[in-house]
Amino acid sequence: MNWIKEMFKVKKPIIALLHLRALPGDPLFSEESSMEKVIEQARFELVSLQEGGVDGILIANEFSLPYEKNVSYVTVAAMGRIIGELKKDILIPFGVNIVSNPLATIDLAAATGADFVRSTFTGAYVGENGITDTNIPETLRRKKALGLNKLKLFYKVNPESDIYLAERSIEKTTKSLIFHCFPDGLCVSGNSAGVETDSSLITRVKSVANNTPVFCNTGCTKENIIEKLSYSDGACVGTAFKKEGKFENFIEKKRVREFMEVVFEYRKTL
Numbered sequence: 001m002n003w004i005k006e007m008f009k010v011k012k013p014i015i016a017l018l019h020l021r022a023l024p025g026d027p028l029f030s031e032e033s034s035m036e037k038v039i040e041q042a043r044f045e046l047v048s049l050q051e052g053g054v055d056g057i058l059i060a061n062e063f064s065l066p067y068e069k070n071v072s073y074v075t076v077a078a079m080g081r082i083i084g085e086l087k088k089d090i091l092i093p094f095g096v097n098i099v100s101n102p103l104a105t106i107d108l109a110a111a112t113g114a115d116f117v118r119s120t121f122t123g124a125y126v127g128e129n130g131i132t133d134t135n136i137p138e139t140l141r142r143k144k145a146l147g148l149n150k151l152k153l154f155y156k157v158n159p160e161s162d163i164y165l166a167e168r169s170i171e172k173t174t175k176s177l178i179f180h181c182f183p184d185g186l187c188v189s190g191n192s193a194g195v196e197t198d199s200s201l202i203t204r205v206k207s208v209a210n211n212t213p214v215f216c217n218t219g220c221t222k223e224n225i226i227e228k229l230s231y232s233d234g235a236c237v238g239t240a241f242k243k244e245g246k247f248e249n250f251i252e253k254k255r256v257r258e259f260m261e262v263v264f265e266y267r268k269t270l
Contacts, residue, residue, distance in 0.1 A: 003152060003184065004185070004213050004233060004234065005118070006027050006036040007056075007093050007115060007152070008021065008055045008056055008093060008223060008234075010055055010184040010267065011025065011056035011148055011267060011268070011270050012137075012229045012232070012233060012234050012263075012266075012267065013056055013234045014054050014055050014056070014175060014234065014235055014237055014259075014260065015054070015055065015056040015058050015215070015234065015235070015236045015237070015244045015265055016049045016055065016058070016236075016237055016238070016241060016256070017057075017058050017062070017236060017237065017238030018039060018042060018045055018046060018060070018223040018251075019060060019062035019063060019080075019238060020036045020042055020048065020060065020061050020062065020063065020064075020079065021033070021037075021041055021042075021063050021075070022063045022064065023035075023038065023061060023063075023075055023076060023078040024066060024074050024075075024078055024080070024082070025072050025074045026061075026063065026064045026065070026075075027065065028063055028064075028065060029069045029270070031211070032141045032180075033077065033100050034265075035081065035082075038078075039082050039085050039086070040268070041250070042059075042086060043080055043086055043089060043247075043248065044120065044250075045251040045261060046070065046086055046089055047089065047253075048241075048251050048252065048253035048256060049100075049241065049242075049251060049253075049256055050091055050092060051253055051256075051257075052241070052255075052256025052257045052259075052260055053256065053257060053260035053261075053263075053264070054092070054205070054222065054237075054256065054260060055092060055093075055233070055268050056092055056093045056094065056095065056115075056116075057090065057092060057093075057094045057095070057096070058096070058097060058116075058118055058236060059082075059083060059086075059093070059094060059095070059096050060096070060098075060099060060118075060218075061075060061079060061097075061098055061099055061240075062095040062100065063084060066128065066129060067099045067100040067129065068100065068101070069072040069100060069101075069129060069130075070134060071098050071100075071101040072142070073105045074247055075268045076098065076104055076107070076108060076224045077237040079096070080111050081100065081113060081152065082109060083096065083108075083112040083114075084112065084205075087112070087265070092179035093115040093116065094114055094115060094116075095109075095115060095117050095118060095154075096109050096112060096114045096117055096150075097117060097118050097119055098259045099119075099131070100109040100115050100119075100120070100132065101119075101123050101239055102120070102134060102135075102136075102139045103138060103139055103142055105117050105119050105134070106123075106142050106143050106151075107138060107142070107146075107148045107149055109148065110146045110148055114151065115151070115152065116151065116152040116153070116184070116185075117151065117152075117154065117155060118153075118154035118156070118187060118236070119153075119154075119155070119156065120132075120134065120155075120159045121136050121139055121153065121155045121156070121183075122134055122155060122163065122177055123159070123164050123173075124141065124165045124166070124179055125159050125163055125164050125165060126162060126163060126165055127159075127161050127163070128161070129162075129163030131163070131165070136180075136181050137225065139191070140181070142265070152184040152185065153182075153183055153184050153185070154183070154185040154186070154187050154215065154236075154260055155177075155183040155185070155186055155187065156176060156180065156186075156187045156188075156189060156207055156217065157170060157173060157174055157186050157187065157188050157189060158170060158173075158189055158201070160190070160191065160217075160218060161191065161265070163265075166207065168202065169210045170201060170204050170205055170209070171204055171205075172209050172228075173206075174186065174205050174209060178208075178210070178268070183212060184212070184213075185208055185213045185214070185215060185233075186205060186211065186212055186213065186215065187214075187215045187216075187217035187236060188201050188202045188205050188212045188214060188215070188217055188232075189217040189218045190217075190218040190219045190251075194216075195219045195248075196218070196220075196221075196224065197216050197217060197218050197219050197220075197228065199228065199231050201229040202214060202216055202232050203231050203260075204241075206231065206232065208266065213233040213234065214232050214233050215232055215233060215234045215236055216229075216232045216236070216237055216257050217230070217236050218236070218238075218239055219233075219239075220235045220237045221240045221245065221259075221261055222240065222255075222258055225237075225259065225262055225263060225266075226262065226266050228268060229263070235261030240255070240259055241255050243255070255257065264267060
């Protein structure tokens with residue numbers, strides 16, 4: 001638990017999601033799109049998040065819909081370029097995530113000097129993409145081989161949008177995950193991005209997580225963040241920072257600041 005305070009310098013940190021716009025090769029990358037525009041927007045949102053007061057930033061290819069099971073080389077290359085261009089402007093701890101691709105996420109972290117990563121590292125699950133079978137032994141051995149001893153891994157306990165092929169209680173999943181797979185942090189999610197995480201699920205995971213930090217992973221808003229933080233050790237926040245609280249919109253610094261002011265006041269009570 002101590003690493004959270006050491007890295008983010010606060011109790012119950014807010015990790016903001018910086019959702020990169022569609023990248024070359026993605027279906028949503030239009031004829032009017034360009035890497036320069038993606039980078040420009042990412043830099044604008046990075047500055048808005050930092051000036052709004054968040055404690056960390058997770059950079060993800062959220063608009064690479066539908067997500068690939070085996071990510072294209074161009075996506076990894078594009079994210080490496082974007083983060084490289086943003087690096088001088090990043091003033092707080094940052095993480096990376098290539099959605100649905102844990103191994104590529106580890107490689108990207110090595111190339112960019114990320115402080116942490118978040119992914120669905122474990123389990124086999126089913127959804128619109130068919131069946132996904134993760135490979136945590138390979139992922140952890142890659143991390144070891146690359147010498148990423150300081151890199152922190154946030155594991156999703158329950159995958160967003162999908163369901164496990166062999167359903168177990170979330171307590172059993174959490175205990176097995178901790179025993180076998182050595183997570184640095186755990187993320188508990190709602191049914192999809194932007195959907196509120198059930199506080200009772202956070203409580204159930206927290207009850208068996210021992211000293212492993214537990215984060216609320218989706219659906220935090222200015223109105224419910226105090227409740228979510230009262231049950232968790234921090235939160236990942238994306239949609240709430242966007243105009244009108246809609247996933248597809250851009251981040252607004254005013255919304256970030258208003259959200260974080262609620263968090264600042266709450267921390268005074270800790």
